[in-house]
Amino acid sequence: MKDLKIIVLSDTHMPRMAKSLPPRLLKELVSAELILHTGDFNTIDVLHELEQFAPVKGVYGNADHEELIKTLPEKQIIEAGSYKIGLVHGHGKGMTTEKRAIAAFANDQIDLLIYGHSHIPSFKTTDGLQVLNPGSPTDKRRQKQFSFVVLTVEETLNVEFIYYDSKT
Secondary structure (H helix, E strand, O other): OOOEEEEEEOOOOEOOOOOOOOHHHHHHHOOOOEEEEOOOOEOHHHHHHHHOOOOEEEOOOOOOOHHHHHHOOOEEEEEEOOEEEEEEOOOOOOOOHHHHHHHHOOOOOOOEEEOOOOOOOEEEEEOOEEEEEOOOOOOOOOOOOEEEEEEEEOOOEEEEEEEEOOOO
């Protein structure tokens, strides 16, 4: 199987938090074969802009405009190579964001769960499930840096966080 380069994003919050995609992100998007976005694009224009680089699979978040909510599902499972990847934003009431995301796929067989909402980058294994949050490329909140993930699907799933200081 040929390696598959996937860019994993969440919480772009554009145009409120950035007028354009950050240069560090653009550098990776030009060679992407697939883009996964776990919601809070904010406007459908962000989805359309990302689609100029590669196919986009995504879900809507709690801060997305109605047009996106009508266009994208609340959760979805995509196949990349031999892997099943679950996407969900993770917003809701009760539990932590991560626990809500895990609960959303309680009845599904997936190899990797990707969620957003918290803007906190993390990658760990919980009860045998790999769980990933790419952080945000445009709205770092209390994090030291902006972030997104380059996910390479090979014989294994290779997760590389890309961190940077400036979104301009």
